[in-house]
Amino acid sequence: MAEQFTVHTTTPSEAEIERERARTLAEGRRKHAVSSAVRYAILAGVGFLMLYPLIWLIGASFKENAEIFANPGFIPEEPTLDGYIKGWQTSTPYTFATFFWNTFLIILPKVIGTAISCTAVAYGFARFEFPGKRILFATVIATLLLPNVVTRIPQYLLFRDLGWLDTFLPLWVPSAFAGDAFFVFMLIQFLRAIPRDMEEAARVDGANTWQTLVFIVVPMLAPALISVCLFQFMWTMNDFLGPLIYLSSVEKYPVSLALKLSIDTTEAFQWNRILAMSVLALVPALTVFFLAQKYFIEGISTGGLKG
Amino acid sequence: MARLQIRNLEKVYGNAFKAVHGISLDVADGEFMVLVGPSGCAKSTTLRMIAGLETVTGGEIRIGERIVNNLPPGQRGVSMVFQNYALYPHMKVRNNLAFGLKLKRRPKPEIEEATRAVARILEIDPLLERLPKQLSGGQAQRVAVGRALIKKPDVFLFDEPLSNLDAKLRASMRVRITDLHKRLKREGQSSTVVYVTHDQTEAMTMGDRICVMKDGRIMQVADPVTLYNRPANAFVAGFIGSPEMNLIEGTLGVDGGINLCVAGQTLAFGEALGARLETHGRRTVLFGVRPQHLRIAAPDEANALEGHVSHIEFMGHEVYLHVDIAGIRLVVVVPSEQYRPEDIRDDRIRLAPRETAVHIFDRETERNVSLAGNA
Ligand SMILES: Nc1ncnc2c1ncn2[C@@H]1O[C@H](COP(=O)(O)OP(=O)(O)OP(=O)(O)O)[C@@H](O)[C@H]1O
């Protein structure tokens, strides 16, 4: 039966049509290939343009100081590690190791504090009814819209009166009290997309509020929490103003301040050293970002719970 | 070992909406009680108050001898199965089952043993190392039942547990849950169940007793047979049974025996109905008769209603006839083997109700006034 059917359909005219169709198909494919080639070329070109400063930065960090301005290309003529070695030493009694360590000391408690406090606050707002909830939530959103500069001076005065100047406390403490409204907001949005059934099941299973939070909510919130930690990590890494205002002794400087330090203290700027240290300063953020990229994207697209 | 007593239970939601209007219900130890009713009649609200997931705004809930109104869910001795399973997505099936026992800090060997026992009963042993997202709907529901079972609660609460499953699976899960209930009872374990559904087949087949609700009130609590044969009011009569009971407005008269005037035609009833009626006297009533309790009458039969057949549905073992009597629509179910097309002439048909199966409802209160005597 089936064979007969095939024989019938391959009449000469049908075969011709078939060939014609194949030809148009091939042509279409060729057009498609050309158009994607063009598209990729444009994308690559624009990408290169955007990345050029970064590439130049990396190239220049391996150049002699004199070559930086003499040679506009980004491939060094005589590659040297001089910038890295001298830059690492700095002109202060401390090496960059100290500054990296300081950055780490600021970031770690800050990230942990943010994660814990923001989760607790977001859980409260997303899942409980309490008097004054609307006003409090409005306040949180208002602080989100408030420009940072407005609070700088009152905050400075507060921390000065507490005697916390030149310590890491002013950098840690606001975050440990869910001071970053953006993260609270982000977690609330994420939580709202998660059905409550699991938490109710946990409560029927005998979990109290905190056990429910720790054993059920936090694991479900993990993708969003990872994003929060990453954001906080990168923002703190790049934060210049905070340390600048509150830290005065060089031994407590984080990397962001230390980079500026190398500009200030030398009579003739050793650009290659500054550039070399800038490259190093980029490394942690980039590494962490690429390692956690998957969770990061999952976290900022809210409602990351799969069925 | 615990019975559940609900006294004058009320629920007013935060937006001042009164969802439950003072209901009282007793569920005996080991009883399978089904809450059934149309969407929005507060079945879930009631169940969630029993579970402790909603605050009680009035009345009292007692499990065993304890008033549990203000106890947190975990201390009430209840477990609950949710409509969409509510398995913990990040835990393997094994840990989903064990979570409750772990919180109670039971020794590890005991937890292992309990997990194994429950997995065996529900045939989920091969799934223990899987995550919930790797389960089919039926498997997930079995795990959810297992999670309820493992705690050996005083009262099991189910909120439409089968409504996410396809028809076939639903039928088999129905049997499985009923079997499980019998097994617990046989083994002397506590097996009081409150089961919420909007599906009357589930209600009728699973429940020892059924509580029919409407708009936050209880309409009737009874075993399935009573509910079907002696509905307390027009709502229950219409809700239970398929196709729905025919409810027609008519006038009841007592001129030498009981007669009923429906759409200009008169049906005469004998003393059997008269004995069942609470009150006699001429008035407007709702006349109720199930589609199965109407038969096709002979053309010369006097005591019958005549109507016009609007369409015919062939269901296989039965035939549904849709009949129009002066604008009033009736459904008649005839077993296929008794259905003869020649009974219908020129689209006209005569129908006679089975007198013992007729119900008369008060038109204002919708109460069944034909339940007196021992019909
Ligand atoms: N959180 C709430 N706030 C206000 N009203 C509510 C709330 N939850 C439920 N209701 C109302 O209470 C009534 C009963 O709701 P409930 O969920 O108990 O109904 P149900 O019988 O379970 O219905 P279904 O069969 O659709 O699940 C409904 O009218 C509903 O709109």
Ligand SMILES: [Mg+2]
């Ligand atoms: Mg419901």
